[in-house]
Amino acid sequence: MMLQLFFAYLAVAILGLSLFIITRKNPVHSVLGMLFMFIHVGALYLLLNAEFLAAAQVIVYAGAILVLFLFAIMILNIKEELQTELFVGSWVMAIPVGAGLLIMLLLGLKSVKPLYTGTHTVEYIKNMTHTKAFGKELFANYLLPFELVSVILLVAIVGAIVLAKKKL
Amino acid sequence: MVELQWYIWLSLGVFIIGLMGFLTRRNLIIVFMSVELMLNAVNINLVAMSHYMQDMRGQMLTLFVIAVAAAEAAIGLAILIALFRTKAAGHVDEATELKG
Numbered sequence: 001m002m003l004q005l006f007f008a009y010l011a012v013a014i015l016g017l018s019l020f021i022i023t024r025k026n027p028v029h030s031v032l033g034m035l036f037m038f039i040h041v042g043a044l045y046l047l048l049n050a051e052f053l054a055a056a057q058v059i060v061y062a063g064a065i066l067v068l069f070l071f072a073i074m075i076l077n078i079k080e081e082l083q084t085e086l087f088v089g090s091w092v093m094a095i096p097v098g099a100g101l102l103i104m105l106l107l108g109l110k111s112v113k114p115l116y117t118g119t120h121t122v123e124y125i126k127n128m129t130h131t132k133a134f135g136k137e138l139f140a141n142y143l144l145p146f147e148l149v150s151v152i153l154l155v156a157i158v159g160a161i162v163l164a165k166k167k168l
Numbered sequence: 169m170v171e172l173q174w175y176i177w178l179s180l181g182v183f184i185i186g187l188m189g190f191l192t193r194r195n196l197i198i199v200f201m202s203v204e205l206m207l208n209a210v211n212i213n214l215v216a217m218s219h220y221m222q223d224m225r226g227q228m229l230t231l232f233v234i235a236v237a238a239a240e241a242a243i244g245l246a247i248l249i250a251l252f253r254t255k256a257a258g259h260v261d262e263a264t265e266l267k268g
Contacts, residue, residue, distance in 0.1 A: 007170045011178045018182050018205055022189030027197050034201060041208055047170075048219040053230055057211075060234050065204065065241045072197055072245040076258050084194065088261055091192040098188045102180065109176050118223030137224040138231070145228075149235045156239035163246035 007047060013040045025082055027073045031066055038062045049122060052131045175216030183209035194259045196251075200244050207237045 017037035024030045038061040045054035087094075125133050138146060186205030193199055211230045218226025248258070257263050 004170055007174065011174070014178065015181050015185070018185040021201055021205065022185060022193060022198065027195060030198055030201055034204070037205075038208070041212060044212060045215055048175075048215050050215050050219070050227055050230075053211075053215060053227055053234075056231065056234055060238055061204070061208075065238055068241050068245055069197060069201065072248055075249060075252055076195075076197065081195065081258075084259065086194065087192045088194050094188055094192045098184055101187075102184045105180050105184075106177060109180065110173070112172060112176055114172065114217065114221040116221055116223070118221055118225075120224050121222045134224065134227060138228060142228050145232060149232055152236060152239050156242045160242045160246040163243070163250045 003047070007044075010040050010044050010047070013037075014044070023086070025086060026078065027076065027081065028070075028078070031069050031073065034069070035062055035066055038066070049125060050130060052134050172216060172220045176213060179209045179213040179216070181209075182206075182212065194261065196248050196258055196260055197245075199260060200241065200248070203244075204237060204241065207233055 014037055017033050017040065020033040021030045021037065024033065038057060042054040042057040042062075045051075045057060120133060120137075128136075183206050186202045186209060189202035189205065190199055193202065211233055214226040214230045214233070216226075218224065218230075251257055251263060255263060
């Protein structure tokens with residue numbers, strides 16, 4: 001019962017904060033909403049026994065990405081921003097389209113059942129601790145993708161420097 | 169025990185909200201934030217699936233999605249700053265060179 005209540009609170013908070021993010025006029029308010037949303041998603045990961053990912057979520061998203069967004073907002077003119085219109089031209093049409101898509105997918109995903117069960121049971125992860133189980137799996141079976149991620153990050157670094165140069 | 173269903177519905181809701189924000193907002197920074205919302209929805213789905221299938225694969229993918237999201241935010245905001253400097257444009261309907 002406690003678990004359901006906790007999940008209900010997190011779900012309501014995440015959905016409400018998502019709506020808050022996309023409807024604010026002032027981008028700084030959106031970023032603050034996003035901070036709280038990321039922390040709630042981290043709590044949801046804790047509910048799913050993924051402690052390492054909860055920590056990574058808070059550190060990478062709330063710590064790194066949001067600071068980047070705040071830096072980008074500094075170059076905007078907030079006074080002018082508060083006077084321009086929030087949405088592009090035909091946003092009224094977007095509401096029925098979005099609602100239709102939502103209802104269609106809600107009905108379509110009504111009866112998803114996991115047919116496959118692997119070896120990482122709750123007991124197994126509890127005995128080994130999540131970080132250790134995660135690291136063992138990552139470095140044993142997913143070493144090449146892990147190395148490739150470093151290439152992606154290198155591309156991001158080089159790309160950001162090239163794009164931020166004085167003369168493009 | 170919360171059913172898997174509810175996690176999938178929650179992630180679907182966040183994804184649709186992010187999609188709507190991506191398609192309708194005018195401010196480019198909010199558009200990038202909507203992309204992050206969609207990536208977060210995918211992450212919720214992957215971790216929930218991983219937990220209920222008792223398999224680590226979904227969580228591996230989540231780690232990679234987080235890394236790609238960080239790279240995407242860095243590049244996207246660099247493009248935004250370059251656009252702002254060359255054209256003083258911070259809205260999606262102000263950069264229309266490719267329209268011809």
